[in-house]
């Protein structure tokens with residue numbers, strides 16, 4: 001009898017696939033936005049090459065990892081080969097160059113944890129942040145993009161979770177909640193852990209791509225087009241996955257002991273990472289291991305107040321998915 005009831009629930013929830021997919025489609029950036037981004041990058045390349053002829057520009061973050069929704073800002077990394085560049089000096093110089101070429105709102109933020117130049121291009125209307133030599137971000141962007149190509153449900157799930165997090169105000173690291181990058185890793189990990197698995201663990205497979213950046217070796221299997229329809233043994237739908245994701249973070253995750261790890265495709269223990277107590281400002285109240293900088297906990301921004309906010313939001317979302325006849329409205333209600 002129990003089994004029958006559960007089956008009913010699973011099928012009931014599938015009526016929400018249509019609205020969830022409609023939200024996903026609505027959030028996808030239109031082709032012309034991508035063209036405008038390319039146009040802006042080409043302009044930046046031209047300006048940068050005058051001052052630094054051998055430098056390269058890389059896109060990273062949501063404009064390049066395929067998890068970007070419509071009207072996002074773009075993240076650019078200026079890679080300069082000289083050893084020990086003084087990043088603040090480069091930032092100041094870059095701001096000068098951009099300022100004198102009609103770009104608007106040019107701001108040099110030299111004191112930020114990651115120093116950046118911010119700007120707005122009046123021609124395309126796109127805002128952009130440029131950082132210097134942050135190549136690990138470029139590499140983790142590629143990892144996320146490669147995961148997105150394996151199964152379409154990852155991109156769908158991540159769009160919906162990011163949209164939920166932005167609507168509910170829990171996507172603000174300066175308020176102690178999680179970055180978009182952290183949410184995407186949570187989605188990848190969730191799909192790696194499904195049985196049958198929807199995503200493989202690329203870092204545990206044969207190495208086909210390997211670079212060393214800032215003394216970190218980044219190696220994984222990147223020939224994802226050869227994986228075929230990897231997740232086809234698992235027929236879970238987007239509505240079931242959204243439900244399961246929230247249920248996991250509301251009631252299933254062991255906050256006291258567990259670290260989620262995309263690198264291993266499994267849960268590892270806080271003890272093993274020595275993340276059991278507060279060190280400096282890292283409280284490790286929700287633990288998400290960075291796939292390459294494995295000493296980075298992406299949950300380190302979360303404090304004893306914001307962990308409560310987060311967990312209450314996960315519980316609220318799980319309740320809505322379970323009981324609300326119209327979850328797509330309630331779930332994304334502004335906070």
Ligand code: CTP
Nearest residue numbers: 060061062068069072137138140141179180181
């Ligand atoms: N990043 C990182 N480590 C972090 C946070 C971010 O390496 N702790 C890098 C990642 O490469 C990430 C990029 O910075 O893709 C941008 O981060 P974020 O703004 O969180 O993600 P976006 O994908 O750009 O999301 P949004 O659409 O909200 O801009």
Ligand code: MG
Nearest residue numbers: 061062073075
């Ligand atoms: Mg971004």
